[in-house]
Amino acid sequence: MGDRYVRVVETAALAEGGMTAVEIEGREIVICRADGRHYAIDRRCGHMNAPLERGTLSGTILTCAMHCAQFDITTGEALAGPVPHDWGTEPPPPKVGQHLGVIGALMEEIRTESIGVYGTKVEDGAVWVALK
């Protein structure tokens, strides 16, 4: 049995470089428009689940807004993990520094996974997403 396409958004609703989140049959998906095409990806970041439509799209590279992990929206491949925050040179208050140390150690143990992608087509002025 082949993919089943579901109509999700009007093509006019997405400008080049735009992203919008949709929910289809319980799945959270982001529709992206890049290089004149439409792509559909899982909404949740492969690092810590942030909503990816809040990130930025440069060509077909999406950067998560939370810790700047990057994904190729054509394949879902995780291209880069999170970027450590620059806290500057001034030492934080001791309890804050202790907390940041614990968080930093945990962050080093968290993998950034690739995300799922879906087939798309444009028909009748709308973007359709292929569901399996």
Ligand code: FES
């Ligand atoms: S949640 Fe996306 S980079 Fe951390």
